Amino acid sequence: MDYITGVNKKDTLEISEIVSGDYIDKEIKINGSVHNIRDMGDVAFVILRKREGLIQCVYEEGKSGFELSEIKDAATVEITGVVKPEERAPHGLEVRITGIKILSLPSDVMPLPIAKWKLKTSLEAKLNNRSAVLRNIKERAKFKLSEGIVRGFRDFLYNEGFTEIHTPKIGAKGAEGGANIFKFEYFHRPAVLEQSPQLYKQMMVGVFDRVFETGPVFRAEKHNTKRHLNEYTSLDFEMGFIDSFEDIMAMETGFLQYTMNLLEKDYARELKVLGVELPKVDKIPQVKFEEAKRLVSEKYDRQIRNPYDLEPEEEHLIGQYFKEEYDSDFVFVTHYPSKKRPFYAMDDPADPTFTLSFDLLFKGMEITTGGQRIHDYQMLLDKIEARGMTTEGLDHYLNTFKIGMPPHGGLGIGLERLAMQLLGEENVREVTLFPRDLSRLEP
Amino acid sequence: MDYITGVNKKDTLEISEIVSGDYIDKEIKINGSVHNIRDMGDVAFVILRKREGLIQCVYEEGKSGFELSEIKDAATVEITGVVKPEERAPHGLEVRITGIKILSLPSDVMPLPIAKWKLKTSLEAKLNNRSAVLRNIKERAKFKLSEGIVRGFRDFLYNEGFTEIHTPKIGAKGAEGGANIFKFEYFHRPAVLEQSPQLYKQMMVGVFDRVFETGPVFRAEKHNTKRHLNEYTSLDFEMGFIDSFEDIMAMETGFLQYTMNLLEKDYARELKVLGVELPKVDKIPQVKFEEAKRLVSEKYDRQIRNPYDLEPEEEHLIGQYFKEEYDSDFVFVTHYPSKKRPFYAMDDPADPTFTLSFDLLFKGMEITTGGQRIHDYQMLLDKIEARGMTTEGLDHYLNTFKIGMPPHGGLGIGLERLAMQLLGEENVREVTLFPRDLSRLEP
Numbered sequence: 001m002d003y004i005t006g007v008n009k010k011d012t013l014e015i016s017e018i019v020s021g022d023y024i025d026k027e028i029k030i031n032g033s034v035h036n037i038r039d040m041g042d043v044a045f046v047i048l049r050k051r052e053g054l055i056q057c058v059y060e061e062g063k064s065g066f067e068l069s070e071i072k073d074a075a076t077v078e079i080t081g082v083v084k085p086e087e088r089a090p091h092g093l094e095v096r097i098t099g100i101k102i103l104s105l106p107s108d109v110m111p112l113p114i115a116k117w118k119l120k121t122s123l124e125a126k127l128n129n130r131s132a133v134l135r136n137i138k139e140r141a142k143f144k145l146s147e148g149i150v151r152g153f154r155d156f157l158y159n160e161g162f163t164e165i166h167t168p169k170i171g172a173k174g175a176e177g178g179a180n181i182f183k184f185e186y187f188h189r190p191a192v193l194e195q196s197p198q199l200y201k202q203m204m205v206g207v208f209d210r211v212f213e214t215g216p217v218f219r220a221e222k223h224n225t226k227r228h229l230n231e232y233t234s235l236d237f238e239m240g241f242i243d244s245f246e247d248i249m250a251m252e253t254g255f256l257q258y259t260m261n262l263l264e265k266d267y268a269r270e271l272k273v274l275g276v277e278l279p280k281v282d283k284i285p286q287v288k289f290e291e292a293k294r295l296v297s298e299k300y301d302r303q304i305r306n307p308y309d310l311e312p313e314e315e316h317l318i319g320q321y322f323k324e325e326y327d328s329d330f331v332f333v334t335h336y337p338s339k340k341r342p343f344y345a346m347d348d349p350a351d352p353t354f355t356l357s358f359d360l361l362f363k364g365m366e367i368t369t370g371g372q373r374i375h376d377y378q379m380l381l382d383k384i385e386a387r388g389m390t391t392e393g394l395d396h397y398l399n400t401f402k403i404g405m406p407p408h409g410g411l412g413i414g415l416e417r418l419a420m421q422l423l424g425e426e427n428v429r430e431v432t433l434f435p436r437d438l439s440r441l442e443p
Numbered sequence: 444m445d446y447i448t449g450v451n452k453k454d455t456l457e458i459s460e461i462v463s464g465d466y467i468d469k470e471i472k473i474n475g476s477v478h479n480i481r482d483m484g485d486v487a488f489v490i491l492r493k494r495e496g497l498i499q500c501v502y503e504e505g506k507s508g509f510e511l512s513e514i515k516d517a518a519t520v521e522i523t524g525v526v527k528p529e530e531r532a533p534h535g536l537e538v539r540i541t542g543i544k545i546l547s548l549p550s551d552v553m554p555l556p557i558a559k560w561k562l563k564t565s566l567e568a569k570l571n572n573r574s575a576v577l578r579n580i581k582e583r584a585k586f587k588l589s590e591g592i593v594r595g596f597r598d599f600l601y602n603e604g605f606t607e608i609h610t611p612k613i614g615a616k617g618a619e620g621g622a623n624i625f626k627f628e629y630f631h632r633p634a635v636l637e638q639s640p641q642l643y644k645q646m647m648v649g650v651f652d653r654v655f656e657t658g659p660v661f662r663a664e665k666h667n668t669k670r671h672l673n674e675y676t677s678l679d680f681e682m683g684f685i686d687s688f689e690d691i692m693a694m695e696t697g698f699l700q701y702t703m704n705l706l707e708k709d710y711a712r713e714l715k716v717l718g719v720e721l722p723k724v725d726k727i728p729q730v731k732f733e734e735a736k737r738l739v740s741e742k743y744d745r746q747i748r749n750p751y752d753l754e755p756e757e758e759h760l761i762g763q764y765f766k767e768e769y770d771s772d773f774v775f776v777t778h779y780p781s782k783k784r785p786f787y788a789m790d791d792p793a794d795p796t797f798t799l800s801f802d803l804l805f806k807g808m809e810i811t812t813g814g815q816r817i818h819d820y821q822m823l824l825d826k827i828e829a830r831g832m833t834t835e836g837l838d839h840y841l842n843t844f845k846i847g848m849p850p851h852g853g854l855g856i857g858l859e860r861l862a863m864q865l866l867g868e869e870n871v872r873e874v875t876l877f878p879r880d881l882s883r884l885e886p
Contacts, residue, residue: 001730002728002729002730003729004689004693004696004726004775005693005696005725005727006696007694007696007697010686012684031849032684033649033847034847051651051652052604074846074847075847076848103849104818106820106845107820107844108845111842111846130839131650132842132846134647135650140651143651146609147606147608150607151601151607154597160450163586163587164590164593165590165876166589166659167876167877168659168674168878168879169661170673170884171884171885172885182627184625184626184627184628184636185627186625187663189884191884193627200877203573203574203886206578207574210494215658216612220630230613230629231611231613233609241474241475241521243453250447250451254449282448283446284446285444285445285447286446287444287445326444395886396885396886399554399574402549402550402551403549403551403552404476404517404547404548406474433608433609433610433611434611436611436613441614441615442614442838442839443839443840
């Protein structure tokens with residue numbers, strides 16, 4: 001009987017192995033994609049792209065065992081060669097090629113010069129040529145950092161006793177209701193794509209005390225802005241037995257601290273490639289919604305137009321204010337008006353026109369909405385009634401509160417927005433693998 | 444300025460802290476949900492449910508500082524009490540209550556006796572009362588094990604150099620095409636819910652060499668069986684620079700080895716609660732599709748009806764065969780007929796009526812489909828043409844192959860099916876938080 005016994009070590013090396021220094025003057029094997037070729041006549045530099053970066057291989061006519069014309073950019077190859085120190089090459093070494101096995105050849109040229117350090121092209125072109133563009137070293141590094149954020153979120157929450165859950169994306173009713181929801185037919189019944197795991201994660205607080213989910217959410221919003229997507233990755237958590245809604249902000253701050261450390265430690269290469277400086281997250285100021293409005297109105301001489309919500313420009317100015325006054329890239333804006341928050345938000349007992357809720361602004365943009373939720377069944381019913389809503393479709397959710405729920409709250413973080421602000425990008429699409437917006441459904 | 448500085452240690456303890464032994468004879472605080480109350484007259488046992496399990500608290504009339512009638516099952520409370528050794532209690536200790544703070548009270552009784560060790564109720568009732576049923580210790584333990592599987596998948600693949608990606612669930616065209624696809628209107632354009640991240644993860648192999656995703660997939664199949672869901676969590680990976688499709692099976696075996704170790708180490712409590720014995724995964728036999736068919740046909744005297752696919756009963760018998768003959772719960776069935784595999788599957792050069800693909804059976808049920816994919820542009824075009832398909836909607840996918848792709852392959856694992864077989868459940872819905880099937884769209 002033939003058995004599969006697990007992962008076998010291959011005889012090809014990864015860049016981190018070669019860079020260790022153990023292979024100087026030794027013959028090694030390495031595979032990868034030909035990122036580009038610089039032909040100098042008798043000698044050519046064949047730059048190989050691997051998941052850990054680029055490595056310089058040297059072709060020498062008559063010594064490398066093949067004709068340079070046999071390969072081209074975007075070929076995939078397995079190279080045999082001898083590792084030699086070379087100060088001018090990446091990692092201070094190069095591989096002098098002694099043999100090659102061509103694994104595949106492209107049938108067309110790159111639509112864009114992806115081997116250039118910085119791609120000077122429009123966002124539109126970048127999104128239309130995703131398979132090619134992301135092979136650019138800077139472009140792909142963005143998505144490694146996104147990975148690091150999600151990894152940090154999960155690992156931090158595991159350590160804090162949270163349980164990961166998977167809630168359905170197809171539902172009978174959206175968490176927030178309203179018009180911004182994709183509808184479809186599910187075996188002859190009306191169904192929706194969930195805008196948020198909100199109602200499900202609350203239901204699961206009664207089971208696991210603390211839960212989180214990292215998954216797609218869907219918003220049929222007709223916004224065509226630099227910061228809106230119609231599908232995005234939401235980092236959600238919900239926690240029970242809180243003493244106040246500050247516990248939720250404390251947990252988010254802990255996540256940011258953990259994640260910035262993780263990025264510094266495990267994603268140093270990508271931070272360097274992108275020139276990203278990590279923000280300080282040792283302490284995050286908090287300010288009440290009305291106070292924040294007043295502060296920027298006074299400092300920047302700006303009239304308050306909408307007393308119930310923050311306009312994007314106001315968010316921007318609040319970010320600027322806290323950077324200037326407190327040298328902080330982050331600020332928690334708390335106590336949003338009740339009329340702009342969903343029915344499940346807990347009103348502030350001190351003034352029920354406001355809620356025990358918050359947004360987290362990062363460099364002047366909202367990246368998180370969170371807060372304490374109502375945990376009392378009757379209080380929920382009363383608020384639903386006071387809003388003129390019906391309980392239709394909310395039976396299972398409401399039944400959860402009938403059978404007892406601890407004081408609890410949680411939040412949702414937009415992954416792409418957090419990444420956008422961390423990387424200093426101008427458009428959320430820059431940090432989305434395959435964005436979905438009003439006009440884009442492909443690739 | 445008020446700052447949030449990160450997670451503060453609370454003065455309430457978790458069960459693992461109390462169990463450490465450091466708190467014997469000391470007064471502590473602990474919060475949780477009242478799982479049930481056993482009133483013995485002057486004394487009552489108040490069993491508290493926390494995320495780490497149950498803990499016995501003892502109410503003594505006149506000493507505990509409140510009337511027992513003030514609390515009831517499903518109340519959430521913060522208890523002050525003294526830790527005392529007690530052999531007959533869980534963890535060998537109990538908390539003698541000296542004070543209580545009631546955090547919330549339920550407004551109704553439990554619809555099912557969830558405090559019983561084993562819930563004797565129908566699957567239908569379990570699914571209709573999700574918020575209550577999952578508070579049962581055995582029921583919720585299932586989902587901790589599911590968490591462990593996903594966690595093992597990610598951690599193992601991170602270690603193996605994979606990059607995590609998030610691909611869109613809304614698309615213009617499904618990966619496999621066909622009728623089993625949910626359709627909807629996306630801003631006046633036809634759109635679908637993705638059946639699989641297949642085409643996207645292949646596109647990303649050209650970028651990161653190795654990628655994975657854990658996320659929802661959607662199948663509009665009209666199957667109403669014990670093993671089908673219309674939305675499930677798929678654990679997908681795709682890897683480049685493979686030497687053969689055995690590399691993919693080796694990676695999956697590595698994942699199973701890593702994950703069984705993780706479960707044994709970090710999820711021992713849940714394994715014990717559920718009485719789960721972990722399967723051996725040191726080596727997994729592989730057998731060709733045709734050979735597997737022949738073996739069970741001979742041993743179990745069963746006629747081969749469909750030469751191109753495995754019927755569920757045949758899968759079951761193959762599982763039985765390899766258990767009986769090789770004491771293995773797993774078996775890789777390889778070389779599925781080309782006509783039953785999707786267009787992107789790599790045909791076997793030795794016999795193109797078969798593919799370099801496999802299914803992994805676990806206790807006689809398919810939990811994975813994987814294989815090598817075509818990486819040559821022209822070969823892909825030829826296969827699409829030979830199948831009478833069109834390239835419509837495949838432009839972005841096909842462009843990826845034009846610009847060079849390494850030999851690669853991957854797989855998709857159905858999380859719920861893997862959990863179902865691991866736990867010995869009869870129905871995949873038992874291990875799905877909120878299943879979606881032909882008749883179920885709520886909760």
